[in-house]
Amino acid sequence: MEDIKQEIEELRAEIRRHNHYYFVLDQPKISDQEYDQLMQRLLKLEAEYPELVTANSPSQRVGGEAIDQFEKIEHQIPLLSLAKSFSKEELREFDQRVQKSVAGRVEYVVELKIDGLSTSLIYQDGKLIQAATRGNGLIGEDITHNIRTIKSIPLNLEDELDLEVRGEVFIPLDRFVELNHRRVEEGLSRFANPRNAAAGSVRQLDPKVAARRPLDIFIYDSTYIEGQQFKTHSERLDYLEELGFKINPARKVCTEIEEVIEYCQNWTAEREELNYEIDGIVIKVNRLELREQLGATAKHPRWAMAYKFPAQQQETKVKDIEVTVGRTGALTPTAVLEPVLLDGSEVSRATLHNQDYIEEKDVRIGDRVIIEKSGDIIPQVVEVLVEKRDGQQESYHLPQSCPVCQGEVSKVGADYRCLNNNCPSRTEEKVKHFAKRGAMNIEGLGESLVEKLLENGLIADLADLYYLDQKDLVELERMGQKSSQNLLDAIEKSKENSLSRLLFGLGIHHVGSEVARNLAKNFSNLDEIIEADQEELTAIDGVGPKIAQSIISYFSQQENLEIIKKLRQAGVNLEAKTVKQDDLLEGKKFVLTGKLADFTRAEAKREVTELGGRVTGSVSGQTDYLVVGENPGSKYDKAQKLGVEILSEEEFKNIVNS
Structure with missing residues (x-):
């Protein structure tokens, strides 16, 4: 033995x-x-x-056994975000602030800012015992079961000591291409970009899934190392490298800010040469004692700065222009492009907004164009390379009839609109809108399933959702007994939603969630809104003549009244309060801070107001709850001082779903 x-x-x-x-x-x-x-x-x-x-x-x-849920872990030392700079001038201003606040020579360590998922790793006696996501900086999720599958992370150290390190999990670009190729072969959808793939991988309940993903990591710092004292950050990184951790080799110690600026400029030009995504440069004061002197705000350390790269642009060709039809009938043109890699994602389409935008930019089919991601999210054409035209380019104008139903098209403001209320494309978008979180919140009814329901003739409008039968659903691809029953349960549950959610879900032009709430507050049921005239409607806060006319127009159409009739017969709530709407949060005041993962700020506010509560902008002694997301601001400190109850996003969800 x-x-x-x-x-x-x-x-x-x-x-x-x-x-x-x-x-x-x-x-x-x-x-x-x-x-x-x-x-x-x-x-x-x-x-x-x-x-x-x-x-x-x-x-x-x-990969070991799967877990049931992610446990919350409170970080002993918060993972603060970094203040951002976008120019040489802002970097020099950062340097001036640092120089004024400390005595003596200041040098900086500059490192590549990996576009991945921040992670904390804790070792005891040289053994990895815990790994957690950054979360909101204060509380993360336990992902130890998945982190163990990453082969560049040592599970045991040569020295039996206690320490915590922090790093960035990512997927190399060449492995990302292989991963997407494999997913396509398996009939799965592609990942949008390496960062999303990495983040989704470490948040799998089953570690066997993470083990099949090509995850990697660079360690960029340590909060403590048992029995070790260092004078500089660079010395500490060298020691971590000796222990066996993977440290990015591109780091550099700079003695002045102009050297930092040169480093940033060089990597702005050379980032394409790397086999992993970076979205900037991190600049840190090297001497640790100076960091202590500089301290931190509630959100950012004063001794560090992130330099963000300018929006990445790529040249490509407009192969064609396609048109989609939205729920309001608006025709939206989209440029079909020769695929290019932009900020880690393959881009083959870009928005052209409307006909006015096409004419303003003079975009033609066959043009060479420059595209970029607007706010690093939505690709758009920003420039036409007119000098590269060869006479083969074709001007474009939106069609005079709907490309889906061939119905009449009319120009309304800057938009061309299909006037056929029964246009299949409009119907599809209406159902998708009706089911989304901010409206009727039908869990499990995603875009692809809506398309299948319509393609198979199981629904013809949004009201038909309430007449679906399980025996029809199970015949659909990837819809078994359990998933179909879950969908029917979610549809049944949505019948109890508030009137404001229903109004918003109907997709009446110009009626957003705020207007829907105001209408529900001033009318006792949907019938009163249907019968209201222009004067009654414009008396409501936020409802002007344009919105009032849109509401009247919607309820004057017989096909819309038929939908309301079917909703009524199905038992969907049409009253201003549902049976279960007991104003659970009546009089409670909420404040939101930081970025929430599963809610936009507007959606979180809507959840509170639906239950009778209020969302205010600042913390005071009258605040009942502070909801904390990622990168919380000074509101968090103030809430602590005032004894305000602080809720994580998960706790907030539990309250609004109770």
Whole structure:
């Protein structure tokens, strides 16, 4: 038995060593076949002697048992976000603030800002015991089961010491391309970009899923290392590298801000050469004692700054212009492009907004154009390279009839609109809008399922959702007994929604969630709104003549009244208060801070007001709850001082869903 135990330990040590060579140093010492033989031998021995299996064995990287839910972990030292700069001038201003606040020479460490998922790793006696997401900076989620699968993370350190390190989980670009290719072959959808793929991978309940994803990590800092004292950040990184952690080799110590600026400019030009995504440069004061002097605000350390790259642009060709029809009938033109990689995502389409935008930019089919992501989210054409025209380009004008139903099109303001209320495309968009979170919140009714329901003739309008039958649903692709029952349960539950949600969900032009709430507050049921005239409607806060006319027009159309009739017969609530709407939060005042993962600010506010509560902009002694998202501001500190109850997003969801 001792011989077996010794062989297992020797195998583990050898595999760990080769993992370090391959995944950290990128210097493999043996072939893949030889590595596989070592791992197979270890797996065989551990299968025969399960009592010798340990949590930190290399064999455990394949993924252990799935978990039921993510546990919350409070960070002992908050993971603060970084203040951002976008120009040389802002970097110089940062340097001036630092120089004025400390005595002596200041040098900076500059590092590539990896576009991934921030993670905290805790070791005890040299063994990895816990890993957590950044979360809101104060509270993260336990992702230890998934982090163990990343081969560039040591499960055991050579030295048996306690420490916490922080790093950025990412997926290399070449492995990302392979991952998407594999998903397509398996009939799965592509990941939009490496960051989303990495974030989704570490938040899997089943670690076997994460183990199949090509996750990697760069460690960028440590909050404490048992028995070690360092004068500079660069010394600490060097020590972490000696311990076996993967540290980005592109870091540099700069003695003045102009050297920092040069580093930023160089990487702005050279970032395309990397095999991973970066979205900027991190600049940190190197001497740790100076960091102590500079301190931090509630949101950012004063000793660090992130330099953000300018919006990335790419040249490509407009192959065609396609038109989609929205729920209000608006025709939206989209440029079909030769695919290009932009900010880590393959882009093959870009919005052209409307006909006026096409004419203003003079976009033609066949043009070479410059595209960029607006706010790093929505690709759009920003420039036409007129000098590259060869006479083959074609001017474009939106069609005079609807491209979907061939119905009449009319120009309304800047938009061209299909006037056919029964246009299939409009119907599809109406159902999608009706089901979304801010409206009727029908969980499980995503866009693809709406398309299937319409394609298979199971629904013809949004009211038909309430007449679906399980025997029809189970015939749809990927809809078994359980998933179809879950959908029917969610549809049934939506019948109890408030009148304001229903009004918003109907998709009446110009009637947003705020107007819908005001209408529900001033009328006792939907019938009163249907019968209201222009004068009654414009008396409502936020309802002007344009909105009033839109409401009257909607309810004057027979097909819309038929939808209301079907909703009524199905038992959908048409009253200003539902049976279960008991004003659970009546009189309660909420304040929101930071970015929420599952709600926009408007959606969170709507959830509170639906239950009778109020959302205010600042924390005071009258505040009942502060809801904390990612990157909370000074409101968090003030709430603590005043004793205001602080809710995580999960706790907030529990309240509004109760």
